[in-house]
Amino acid sequence: MSEVFSGIDVSSVRKITCIGAGPIGAGWAAFFLSRGYAVTSYVHAMSEEASLRALIDDAWISLEQLGLADGASIDQLSCTDDLALATADAQFIQESAPENLELKRTLYQKLSELVPANVVISSSTSGLKMTDIQSTCSTPARTVVGHPFNPPYLLPLVEVVGGEKSSPVAVEWVAAFYKHVGKAPLVLKREIPGFVATRLQEAVWREALHMIANEEATVADIDTAIVNGPGPRWAMMGPCLAYHIGGGEGGMEYCLEQFGPALKLPWSRMEAPELTPELARKLIDGSLEVAGDRDYGTLNRQRDEGLVAIRKALDGVFDVPD
Amino acid sequence: MSEVFSGIDVSSVRKITCIGAGPIGAGWAAFFLSRGYAVTSYVHAMSEEASLRALIDDAWISLEQLGLADGASIDQLSCTDDLALATADAQFIQESAPENLELKRTLYQKLSELVPANVVISSSTSGLKMTDIQSTCSTPARTVVGHPFNPPYLLPLVEVVGGEKSSPVAVEWVAAFYKHVGKAPLVLKREIPGFVATRLQEAVWREALHMIANEEATVADIDTAIVNGPGPRWAMMGPCLAYHIGGGEGGMEYCLEQFGPALKLPWSRMEAPELTPELARKLIDGSLEVAGDRDYGTLNRQRDEGLVAIRKALDGVFDVPD
Numbered sequence: 001m002s003e004v005f006s007g008i009d010v011s012s013v014r015k016i017t018c019i020g021a022g023p024i025g026a027g028w029a030a031f032f033l034s035r036g037y038a039v040t041s042y043v044h045a046m047s048e049e050a051s052l053r054a055l056i057d058d059a060w061i062s063l064e065q066l067g068l069a070d071g072a073s074i075d076q077l078s079c080t081d082d083l084a085l086a087t088a089d090a091q092f093i094q095e096s097a098p099e100n101l102e103l104k105r106t107l108y109q110k111l112s113e114l115v116p117a118n119v120v121i122s123s124s125t126s127g128l129k130m131t132d133i134q135s136t137c138s139t140p141a142r143t144v145v146g147h148p149f150n151p152p153y154l155l156p157l158v159e160v161v162g163g164e165k166s167s168p169v170a171v172e173w174v175a176a177f178y179k180h181v182g183k184a185p186l187v188l189k190r191e192i193p194g195f196v197a198t199r200l201q202e203a204v205w206r207e208a209l210h211m212i213a214n215e216e217a218t219v220a221d222i223d224t225a226i227v228n229g230p231g232p233r234w235a236m237m238g239p240c241l242a243y244h245i246g247g248g249e250g251g252m253e254y255c256l257e258q259f260g261p262a263l264k265l266p267w268s269r270m271e272a273p274e275l276t277p278e279l280a281r282k283l284i285d286g287s288l289e290v291a292g293d294r295d296y297g298t299l300n301r302q303r304d305e306g307l308v309a310i311r312k313a314l315d316g317v318f319d320v321p322d
Numbered sequence: 323m324s325e326v327f328s329g330i331d332v333s334s335v336r337k338i339t340c341i342g343a344g345p346i347g348a349g350w351a352a353f354f355l356s357r358g359y360a361v362t363s364y365v366h367a368m369s370e371e372a373s374l375r376a377l378i379d380d381a382w383i384s385l386e387q388l389g390l391a392d393g394a395s396i397d398q399l400s401c402t403d404d405l406a407l408a409t410a411d412a413q414f415i416q417e418s419a420p421e422n423l424e425l426k427r428t429l430y431q432k433l434s435e436l437v438p439a440n441v442v443i444s445s446s447t448s449g450l451k452m453t454d455i456q457s458t459c460s461t462p463a464r465t466v467v468g469h470p471f472n473p474p475y476l477l478p479l480v481e482v483v484g485g486e487k488s489s490p491v492a493v494e495w496v497a498a499f500y501k502h503v504g505k506a507p508l509v510l511k512r513e514i515p516g517f518v519a520t521r522l523q524e525a526v527w528r529e530a531l532h533m534i535a536n537e538e539a540t541v542a543d544i545d546t547a548i549v550n551g552p553g554p555r556w557a558m559m560g561p562c563l564a565y566h567i568g569g570g571e572g573g574m575e576y577c578l579e580q581f582g583p584a585l586k587l588p589w590s591r592m593e594a595p596e597l598t599p600e601l602a603r604k605l606i607d608g609s610l611e612v613a614g615d616r617d618y619g620t621l622n623r624q625r626d627e628g629l630v631a632i633r634k635a636l637d638g639v640f641d642v643p644d
Contacts, residue, residue, distance in 0.1 A: 023570065062626045066633065127584060149551040150568060154629045157550035184550040186543055194589030196539045197551035202589040203529035204522050205561050209585075212604050213595045217518045219608020221508055223560025228479035228506040229471040229519035231560070234553035235632050236640040238545025239527050246472060248345065262449060263531075267516030267524040270592040273535045282534050286541020294641070304384045306640035307476045310557050311388065313635035318558040318628035319616070 005141040005167035007118055010177040013091040014038060019107070020096030021048040023055060024124050027152035028094045029077060030059035034153065035181045036069035038076045042086035049079045059153045066154075087114050092177065094146065096124040101132055108137040115139075120174050122146035122160075126198060129191050130163030140165035144174050146185075147195055156184035159195040203270060210269050227320050236306045244287035245299045252287035256280050327463040327489035329440055332499040335413040336360060341429070342418030343370040345377060346446050349474035350416045351399060352381035356475065357503045358391035360398045364408035371401045381475045388476075409436050414499060416468065418446040423454055430459040437461075442496050444468035444482075448520060451513050452485030462487035466496050468507075469517055478506035481517040525592060532591050549642050558628045566609035567625055571618045574609035578602050 014037065018029040021043040029039045033056070041052055060074060080086045087093065093115065097107055104123070111121055117139045123130065126147055134140035144162050149155040158178045162171040171187060178185040188195060194202055204226075211217040217225070233242050240252070247255030256275065263272035273279065291299060314320060336359065340351040343365040351361045355378070363374055382396060402408045409415065415437065419429055426445070433443055439461045445452065448469055456462035466484050471477040480500045484493040493509065500507040510517060516524055526548075533539040539547070555564050562574070569577030578597065585594035595601065613621060636642060 058622070058626070062630045065630050127587065127589075151626065151629070154626060154633070155551060155554065157547060159547070184546060186546050186550075188543075189538060192533075192538050193587055196533065196543055197547035199529055199533065199590050200526050200544070200548060201552045201561070202584075203525040203592055205565075206585070206590055206592045206594045207521055207525035208561055209595050209597075209601065209605075211514075211518065211521065212608070213598075213601045216511055216514050219562045219605060220612050221510075221518055222522070223562050223612050224506060224508050225479060225481070225519035226522060226556050226560035227558060228508075229477060230523045231553075231556035231558070232477065234548050235557035236549060236553070236636055236642055238548035238553070239523070239530055240541045240545050243527075262524075263528070265449065265515055267449075268521050268528055268592070270525055270528045270590070272528045273531050275531075276535075279531065279535045283531075283541060286534070290542050290545050292641075300380070302640045304380070304473065304476060306636055307473070308384045308387050309635035309639050310632055311476070313631035314558055314628055317631050318624045319614075320558055 005118070005170045005173075007120060007142075007170065007173040008091060010173065010180045013177065015040070015089050015091050017042060017087050017090035017093045018096065019086070019093065020098075020124070021052040022096065022098075023150060024148065024152055025094075025096035026052050026055035027059060027150070028096060028124065028148065030056040030063060031153040032094075032181070033074060033076055034060070034063035034066075034068050034072050036072040036076075039078075040086050040090065041077060041079045042083055043079055043081050046079075046081050052079060053077075059151065063153055083110060084114055087111065090115060090119060093119060093121040094124065095121055099125060099127055101128055104128065104133045105136050108133055108143060112138040117142055120144060120170050120177070122174050124148055124152075127194070129193075130161065130166060131191060132163070134163045134165050141167040142170045144170055145195075146174055146178065147198075148183075149197065156182070157197060158183045158185045159188060159197060160185045161188035161191055161195065163191065203268075207268050207270070232307055232310050233303070235310055237303065238290075240283065240287050241290050241299070244291055245296070245303055249296045251291070251296065252284045253280075256283060327440070327492045327495075329442060329464075329492065329495040330413060332495065332502045335499065337362070337411050337413050339364060339409050339412035339415045340418065341408070341415065342420075342446070343374040344418065344420075345472060346470065346474055347416075347418035348374050348377035349381060349472070350418060350446065350470065352378040352385060353475040354416075354503070355396055355398055356382070356385035356388075356390050356394050358394040358398075361400075362408050362412065363399065363401045364405055365401060365403050368401075368403050374401060375399075381473065385475055405432060406436055409433065412437060412441060415441060415443040416446065417443055421447060421449055423450055426450065426455045427458050430455055430465060434460040439464055442466060442492050442499070444496050446470055446474075449516070451515075452483065452488060453513060454485070456485045456487050463489040464492045466493055467517075468496055468500065469520075470505075471519065478504070479519060480505045480507045481510060481519060482507045483510035483513055483517065485513065525590075529590050529592070554629050554632050555625070557632055559625065560612075562605065562609050563612050563621070566613055567618070567621050573613070573618065574606045575602075578605060
């Protein structure tokens with residue numbers, strides 16, 4: 001049973017505390033600064049300040065290219081190793097401490113005492129469950145997971161999910177807040193290990209490891225295959241929309257008829273689920289929803305324009321293997 | 323034991339036959355036309371010519387934006403339903419007939435009789451083994467797989483592998499030829515089901531299907547997670563280089579120390595291989611090879627510049643979910 005949570009208006013947030021001086025903590029700090037917020041970074045020791053600021057300076061180059069919010073400035077950053085000072089007046093806390101359950105539990109206990117209960121504390125954890133982190137915290141209702149992708153100042157995804165004691169209102173609040181600041185929050189239906197994006201990424205990684213271990217492919221082969229093959233498509237569309245377009249005018253429905261049987265083939269070390277009529281229906285309806293009002297011709301054209309734009313954009317910027 | 327094969331000089335190829343009028347066959351025809359070749363498309367029936375030409379016209383828009391070779395012209399395309407006529411004078415054949423083993427076997431038998439044995443026949447097959455396709459062909463030495471990614475006129479990857487009776491010289495020839503025309507050939511160590519890129523893609527697809535079937539995520543969730551998360555990185559780097567950068571100054575070695583244990587976690591339905599010292603060594607050495615002379619700072623900067631470029635390039639071109 002969760003406590004009651006009532007958050008402040010997302011648009012009234014001005015001050016944010018970012019806990020952690022690593023690439024994720026620094027990345028979040030840079031991002032919030034670029035959106036015009038005042039940010040206090042909590043560091044474990046002041047000796048970390050220089051590297052934190054160096055990471056933020058690096059991120060700032062990209063953030064400037066994408067456009068800063070009015071009034072955004074690195075001067076809005078302060079840094080302290082005093083947790084009470086770091087969290088004073090904070091209206092939102094993004095926690096990116098090391099991935100250690102005991103460390104995070106202790107931290108959340110302390111934060112409970114320091115921070116008013118209407119301030120959301122969102123954890124960047126990629127591997128821990130909020131149910132476990134919040135178990136010994138006295139104000140668990142406002143604690144949630146807000147898992148970013150690296151680098152957090154450039155990739156929009158934030159996977160959002162509460163633990164057993166999180167208030168659904170706090171989950172809604174943080175999703176609305178991330179959206180407000182220009183992120184792409186994805187609210188998970190429930191806590192699953194690795195969330196959604198990391199599971200997909202991990203599937204690629206494990207298949208790659210199997211191929212490398214079996215000497216079916218080298219590291220360079222794996223990377224070449226992604227970058228010159230499905231990778232550029234994934235920059236703009238997920239596998240569902242990609243197959244929906246791959247099905248031509250017939251869309252996902254035709255695609256499943258043609259390639260459904262391939263699920264039985266040993267095309268990956270992963271066992272496939274049964275392609276039941278219910279699963280097929282979810283795929284077809286879901287793909288139509290993602291496609292929106294874009295018909296096949298439009299999607300096909302957009303995909304090609306996107307691929308041309310990506311190829312031109314990367315030319316001379318990133319050394320792509322060939 | 324494979325027959326002897328001796329190919330013509332790759333740079334002397336002028337005439338190419340593309341078999342098949344679907345998106346893959348048409349895509350190859352468009353690509354070779356854009357590189358300045360004379361192309362004859364073989365269609366099953368002349369009634370397919372109009373849709374073939376429409377597909378090529380569509381592809382041409384993108385190919386023009388990327389830049390045509392000197393003398394490249396759609397007028398260099400001819401189309402016939404006479405296989406003998408289609409293959410007369412061909413110096414290279416790209417076969418993209420339907421994915422049906424019996425159909426392809428019959429086709430390769432006919433091609434054996436029609437086409438001189440020093441002309442390479444490369445199959446776009448994504449799911450069949452060349453060992454099976456070439457089993458009843460009288461000149462199997464010059465038959466190979468050259469599997470493209472859709473759309474073949476924009477994605478550079480071509481997975482190349484021979485069957486049991488293919489000449490290694492023919493495999494080398496076709497890899498050199500694809501490279502010559504601007505493709506990114508990936509020569510496989512041996513025939514494995516789904517080749518390399520499709521296996522990686524299939525792993526993502528199966529994990530996605532499991533999540534959708536279990537109601538852990540919707541179709542839209544899956545696509546959002548890819549596009550706003552790992553997708554943009556995959557447009558320029560594979561998972562190995564991405565983790566090599568993720569490891570910071572310590573590279574892949576540090577990354578494996580930190581995240582190696584996560585292989586034991588249920589972060590995907592796929593069982594992970596054991597992270598043996600031998601596998602770790604392959605990953606570390608392979609990543610350093612992919613990184614080349616780029617140190618961490620350079621790679622980090624290149625990645626950010628690439629991500630900024632991709633985001634800017636797609637703005638207004640492709641409707642990315644948020």
